Amino acid sequence: MTSVAVVTGASSGIGRATAQRLLREGWHVAALARRGDKLRTLAPAAQGRLLPLPADVTDELELRAAVAEIRSWRPGVQAVVASAGDFFARPMTATTAAEFERMWRLTVEAKFLLVRELLPLLEVATGAAGQPGPRRAIIHVGSLAAFQDFGNESAYASAMHGVRGLARSQDAELRGKGIRVAMLAPGLVKTELTERSGFSARALEQALTPDAVAASIVFLIETIRAGGYIPEILHLPGAGATFA
Ligand SMILES: NC(=O)c1ccc[n+]([C@@H]2O[C@H](COP(=O)([O-])OP(=O)(O)OC[C@H]3O[C@@H](n4cnc5c(N)ncnc54)[C@H](OP(=O)(O)O)[C@@H]3O)[C@@H](O)[C@H]2O)c1
Numbered sequence: 001m002t003s004v005a006v007v008t009g010a011s012s013g014i015g016r017a018t019a020q021r022l023l024r025e026g027w028h029v030a031a032l033a034r035r036g037d038k039l040r041t042l043a044p045a046a047q048g049r050l051l052p053l054p055a056d057v058t059d060e061l062e063l064r065a066a067v068a069e070i071r072s073w074r075p076g077v078q079a080v081v082a083s084a085g086d087f088f089a090r091p092m093t094a095t096t097a098a099e100f101e102r103m104w105r106l107t108v109e110a111k112f113l114l115v116r117e118l119l120p121l122l123e124v125a126t127g128a129a130g131q132p133g134p135r136r137a138i139i140h141v142g143s144l145a146a147f148q149d150f151g152n153e154s155a156y157a158s159a160m161h162g163v164r165g166l167a168r169s170q171d172a173e174l175r176g177k178g179i180r181v182a183m184l185a186p187g188l189v190k191t192e193l194t195e196r197s198g199f200s201a202r203a204l205e206q207a208l209t210p211d212a213v214a215a216s217i218v219f220l221i222e223t224i225r226a227g228g229y230i231p232e233i234l235h236l237p238g239a240g241a242t243f244a
Pocket residue numbers: 008009010011012013014015016032033034035036038055056057058083084085086087106107141142143144185186187188189190191192193194
């Protein structure tokens with residue numbers, strides 16, 4: 001049976017590594033991000049199973065158009081990974097209301113819209129003879145910032161707490177339908193995001209790789225599909241990791 005995943009943030013970092021890992025494991029992947037050129041080069045060997053969808057996930061109309069394309073490609077979706085996001089750390093006095101709002105829209109609201117718009121595809125029964133199909137999985141990429149206090153992260157940390165609340169509430173709302181929602185919260189990962197955010201070379205040397213985080217995301221998905229459930233994983237780098 002064809003397994004279809006929708007991955008946002010698939011042009012870079014954690015989302016890209018997750019899309020590539022799912023494609024390697026035989027999934028069909030609808031990959032969303034704004035940079036279509038990066039999406040098209042995701043997996044040259046798996047073109048038939050890759051649907052690149054350039055879209056801004058904070059734009060409700062663009063998101064709806066992408067979901068319509070997914071529906072006409074494949075009628076049902078078995079997994080969703082929401083990894084589109086950003087980061088900045090700045091004192092409160094240097095953070096504008098517009099920056100704060102942008103962080104919340106991308107980190108939290110876009111995940112809400114994504115799941116709401118994909119629900120009809122997640123609800124498509126895939127089982128034979130009226131039996132429910134395998135359980136479906138939604139994985140929100142959160143952050144250590146939802147568990148540990150860092151200064152200068154009013155916008156980012158509050159949004160990541162929002163992701164945790166969103167995952168908990170969506171799981172309670174959807175579990176009766178066989179859809180489970182979990183959160184993967186990484187510590188520092190070496191990606192475009194951290195390379196442009198002023199982390200030291202030493203910190204980045206010790207950071208996780210995107211593929212290691214992708215492995216945890218796929219583990220969460222497979223656990224759900226096998227009938228289990230892990231609500232959240234905190235995935236930290238081994239060296240230099242702190243958790244108070
Ligand atoms: N890297 C870390 O250390 C770390 C640690 C903890 C949590 N996280 C979180 O993990 C998530 C992914 O981070 P990452 O490190 O993988 O970052 P990344 O390498 O910068 O990737 C971010 C992805 O989000 C996409 N994106 C950003 N804005 C978008 C928009 N408006 N519409 C559609 N796509 C958008 C980007 O694609 P386009 O630019 O092509 O649109 C890109 O594919 C973020 O929420 C981040 O805060 C990261």
